Amino acid sequence: MSFMASGIRVSYGRKEVLHGVDFVAQPGEVTAIIGPNGSGKSTLMKALTAELRYTGQVTLEGDDIQDVPAPLLAGRRAVLPQSVSLTFPFTAREVVEIGLSAGISGDRSEVVLQALARVGLADHADSFYQELSGGQQQRVQCARVLAQVWQPVVNGVPRWLLLDEPVSSLDIAHQVAIMDIAAQYASEGGGVIAVMHDLNLTAHYANAACLIHQGRVVRRGKIADVLEPDLLSEIYHCTLRAVPNGGSAPLLSPVLS
Amino acid sequence: MAASDQMRAAVGLASPRRSKALALRSVLLVILGVAVVASLTIGATGISLWEVLWKLLTGQELSRLERTVLWDIRAPRTFMGMLVGASLAVSGAVMQGLFRNPLADPGLLGVSSGAGLGAIFVIVVSGAVLPPAVLEFFGYAMLPLAAFVGAWAVMIALYALATRAGRTSVATMLLGGIGIAALSGALSGIMVYMADDIQLRELTFWGMGALTGATWSKLLVAAPVMGLATLAALSLGQGLNGLSMGEATAHHIGIDVQRLKRRSILSVSAMTGAAVAVSGGIGFVGIIVPHLLRLAVGPDHRTLLLNAAIMGAALLLFADIVSRVIVAPSELPIGIVMAVIGGPVFLWILLRRRGVVDL
Numbered sequence: 001m002s003f004m005a006s007g008i009r010v011s012y013g014r015k016e017v018l019h020g021v022d023f024v025a026q027p028g029e030v031t032a033i034i035g036p037n038g039s040g041k042s043t044l045m046k047a048l049t050a051e052l053r054y055t056g057q058v059t060l061e062g063d064d065i066q067d068v069p070a071p072l073l074a075g076r077r078a079v080l081p082q083s084v085s086l087t088f089p090f091t092a093r094e095v096v097e098i099g100l101s102a103g104i105s106g107d108r109s110e111v112v113l114q115a116l117a118r119v120g121l122a123d124h125a126d127s128f129y130q131e132l133s134g135g136q137q138q139r140v141q142c143a144r145v146l147a148q149v150w151q152p153v154v155n156g157v158p159r160w161l162l163l164d165e166p167v168s169s170l171d172i173a174h175q176v177a178i179m180d181i182a183a184q185y186a187s188e189g190g191g192v193i194a195v196m197h198d199l200n201l202t203a204h205y206a207n208a209a210c211l212i213h214q215g216r217v218v219r220r221g222k223i224a225d226v227l228e229p230d231l232l233s234e235i236y237h238c239t240l241r242a243v244p245n246g247g248s249a250p251l252l253s254p255v256l257s
Numbered sequence: 258m259a260a261s262d263q264m265r266a267a268v269g270l271a272s273p274r275r276s277k278a279l280a281l282r283s284v285l286l287v288i289l290g291v292a293v294v295a296s297l298t299i300g301a302t303g304i305s306l307w308e309v310l311w312k313l314l315t316g317q318e319l320s321r322l323e324r325t326v327l328w329d330i331r332a333p334r335t336f337m338g339m340l341v342g343a344s345l346a347v348s349g350a351v352m353q354g355l356f357r358n359p360l361a362d363p364g365l366l367g368v369s370s371g372a373g374l375g376a377i378f379v380i381v382v383s384g385a386v387l388p389p390a391v392l393e394f395f396g397y398a399m400l401p402l403a404a405f406v407g408a409w410a411v412m413i414a415l416y417a418l419a420t421r422a423g424r425t426s427v428a429t430m431l432l433g434g435i436g437i438a439a440l441s442g443a444l445s446g447i448m449v450y451m452a453d454d455i456q457l458r459e460l461t462f463w464g465m466g467a468l469t470g471a472t473w474s475k476l477l478v479a480a481p482v483m484g485l486a487t488l489a490a491l492s493l494g495q496g497l498n499g500l501s502m503g504e505a506t507a508h509h510i511g512i513d514v515q516r517l518k519r520r521s522i523l524s525v526s527a528m529t530g531a532a533v534a535v536s537g538g539i540g541f542v543g544i545i546v547p548h549l550l551r552l553a554v555g556p557d558h559r560t561l562l563l564n565a566a567i568m569g570a571a572l573l574l575f576a577d578i579v580s581r582v583i584v585a586p587s588e589l590p591i592g593i594v595m596a597v598i599g600g601p602v603f604l605w606i607l608l609r610r611r612g613v614v615d616l
Binding site: 050073084085087098 | 502
């Protein structure tokens with residue numbers, strides 16, 4: 001019962017950008033993919049979602065994702081890309097409803113409105129998506145993704161949220177709100193894989209992490225083992241010090257000269 | 258959450274615009290009914306549908322003129338107008354969904370030109386290069402078939418040109434369409450240049466964009482193609498909705514994107530090909546109808562496609578009636594009527610929506 005990738009290699013033209021990456025995420029946990037800009041985080045996410053060609057293998061609970069037909073795969077995992085450009089003037093409600101193409105049981109419109117309410121946009125259900133702010137659009141996309149795999153576990157099988165920088169254009173309150181939703185999804189038995197920039201949000205919300213640098217995994221495992229100040233200082237070229245954070249992994253603060 | 262939303266959630270009703278779109282469908286059907294009756298009634302001879310119906314109901318014999326005018330002239334023409342209008346409007350809506358751009362249209366992007374090239378090839382060259390047995394075997398199917406191949410080739414070329422890594426470049430799409438239309442036009446011109454007097458006469462009538470030549474035998478092949486392709490296209494709504502968020506997201510939400518693209522390209526080629534084969538080039542239907550419907554009830558392709566089919570059929574029938582009566586007893590080609598109606602409406606839509614919502 002896990003989301004696994006082994007020996008993933010990805011090339012853009014002749015340039016190889018992922019050099020044999022191994023990755024594993026367990027249901028019931030938030031697994032963060034972290035690393036500096038250009039390290040290959042989003043490329044790994046795109047391999048996990050079969051959005052680009054790769055060599056190696058990605059399996060979801062033992063099934064090679066390339067062998068699972070798109071409608072079935074959509075019922076098992078939902079993907080939030082970094083950005084979505086929408087062509088026609090759909091409303092927020094319609095965008096979320098489109099995400100339910102794969103079909104869910106029960107009352108669709110109820111799930112749509114509940115998902116919008118979860119991201120704090122129930123009042124904007126009938127607003128035009130293109131007239132919302134960037135942050136609101138991102139929250140609508142979060143609601144769409146959440147609605148697609150609304151129940152974290154179905155018939156004992158976990159479902160997955162794959163989030164590529166889910167909080168990148170959100171204010172601090174909504175960053176916390178979205179990460180709370182992700183953490184709750186994991187606590188209810190679902191799996192969450194998130195590409196993260198903010199190391200402190202990662203420290204607070206992630207249970208496990210995979211640190212990538214120059215297309216290779218530098219370290220992966222429990223969050224406290226990966227968020228080690230000396231290691232991260234070296235990888236990010238920025239001196240970081242640990243700030244105790246109760247029972248969770250320590251927060252990281254840059255040492256400014 | 259507003260109280261109305263809560264109620265809607267509780268009873269599981271669709272979004273407000275979807276309900277509106279379904280209501281609009283009934284209105285459009287009534288308008289189409291009126292258009293059909295008008296198309297059967299209005300014409301140069303002054304034969305009234307009501308008189309004929311009364312005669313039929315009271316068991317009186319129809320005169321030969323009445324039978325000929327109604328059954329051999331007006332009925333096939335009305336039927337063809339409906340099918341061509343529906344095909345062109347749905348082709349436009351599907352192309353706009355596929356290219357994720359509201360400016361995509363079979364006329365603007367050269368698909369009709371490709372179909373026209375196929376048709377002209379059949380009229381001018383096929384007699385010389387294809388064995389008589391082949392021509393005899395295909396008969397009336399030859400023209401729609403060649404037009405379909407022409408439209409299909411253009412669609413494939415356009416998609417390959419304009420779409421890279423799942424994203425469509427508007428500029429490349431429009432310029433590619435212009436380039437392809439120019440090339441098709443040049444090839445068509447060469448063939449017209451080669452044509453003899455009889456072929457030229459046939460070409461002229463075909464190219465005017467008219468429904469005048471509608472006969473049951475012509476419809477025998479083209480009507481099933483247009484009808485079936487339009488029906489097939491109506492099932493693409495959900496997929497095209499997903500595609501409006503890009504190919505990657507469409508795949509993520511469970512849409513078989515390659516299959517959707519293949520089906521869209523095939524159905525547009527069949528609809529446009531057959532429509533162009535029987536009616537020449539009639540523009541603006543594919544761009545005006547989906548635009549107006551989106552303005553009225555939103556872009557949901559699940560309701561848009563069927564509404565576009567009904568509205569396209571009605572629009573073309575009304576345009577055809579205008580073309581029959583405006584210079585009676587002569588006729589103005591319907592292509593000109595559509596351009597006169599379509600051009601200003603198109604500009605009005607652009608001006609009205611400019612800066613409000615990016616269509």
